[in-house]
Amino acid sequence: MLAALWCIVQRDLTLAMRHRSDVLTTVFFFVIVVSLFPLGVGPDTELLRSMAAGVVWVAALLASMLSLTRLFADDYVDGTLEQLLLVPQPLALMVLGKIVAHWLISGLPLVLMSPLLGLQFGLSGDALWMLMVTLLLGTPVLSLIGAIGAALTLGLRGGGVLVSLLVLPLYIPVLIFGAGAVEASVVGMGADGHLSLMGAILVLALLLAPWASAAALRISVE
């Protein structure tokens, strides 16, 4: 079963490497959205430092959502998805493989880029570190929850807009804890509570989301 999972991850990564511009679009979107905020609210260092966590997190949410529509759409169009539904391995596992690949392609680059953007907002070392850790814990949740939305809106008219309507309210807890942890560390308070809760959300999402996405895929494809 692990071999099947690995096979899916490898396949999706290979496909993504063949269309490198798709990956880069997400990353640049993230960078541009974050860079727009100082232009909009003015270069006041104190103000920027206090809103850095929120801005980076909201941008990460939007960037991760932007790439969601591609998660199943290509496979749905060329028929691969139907083959995936027929394989003897459990569908939830296959979906998990796709989600892992999606996170490696669109989530991990955001995590790696975040310290640079935090630096632009004048965050200190501890806060930068915390920003990276929360994104590392949080972006997989975004991919996991987003997969449910992507599976539900598969093949619908205007699916891209609809997916944001379905998924963004569900992203809110991750946003609150993620930005909260960074802000707690900026103020000098401990962020352990936030991190533990983010870990709990990650475990819960890891347990339920692949299963729910698999159910949603079956509804959408049948």
Place this chain on the structure above:
Amino acid sequence: MAINWFKYSSPATFYPLAGRISPWFAGAAAILLVVGLYMSFFVAPTDYKQGEGYRIIFIHVPAAWMSMVIYLVMAGWAAAGMIWRTRLSSMMATALAPTGAMFTFLALWTGALWGKPMWGTWWVWDARLTSELILLFLYIGFMALESAIDDPRRAARASGLLALVGVVNIPIIYYSVQWWNTLHQGSSIKFDGGGVQSSMTDIMLWTLLIMALACWLYTIAVVLTRVRSIILERESGSVWVKEMLQEKK
């Protein structure tokens, strides 16, 4: 006498039943609403702290209760629809969503009207307010997904799944927002349902309960009426609908 509840899980038998009982609920709701409104405006005493402005509680709190209860009931119907694959269950979930969204909006709106004189602001990012707003988004997402899918059976199952995912999220949202809030502003105005109730006189409490009951009955009446339309729409090709319409002619 044992009643065969599953008999009414078929749209064909439920349609006339809903038509028979919904006027009763509507009538009872209207009577209770008149009584409740009269009590809330003329019988309930003036609050010693908030003056006359507090009277909006009699619509605000029932609306907030209904907004949460309806979501749970809707998700319950969605779950029933997924487990037993009964057509009626998903129709009930569909019929509940607009009323739930309406009550959520009403709770937010009356809350804003109440907040302006009492807190001095229309809106604060308080735990209760934010979680109610998220609830409104969940209702809107449910309705948007359902209307985006043309095939009614797929629409019912997809939106049902979304409703269930939303239920998992509701306690998380509720507690996360509390956490987030206490971290930012420790001394924000706390509006605690239990706290308000315990400090109320009996007559206020009774008025509130009558208004809540009126909202319940109104919801049942409206949902039964709406589900009748949905049944007709979805079953328009079936034999019993044709026969019924021909009988009416």
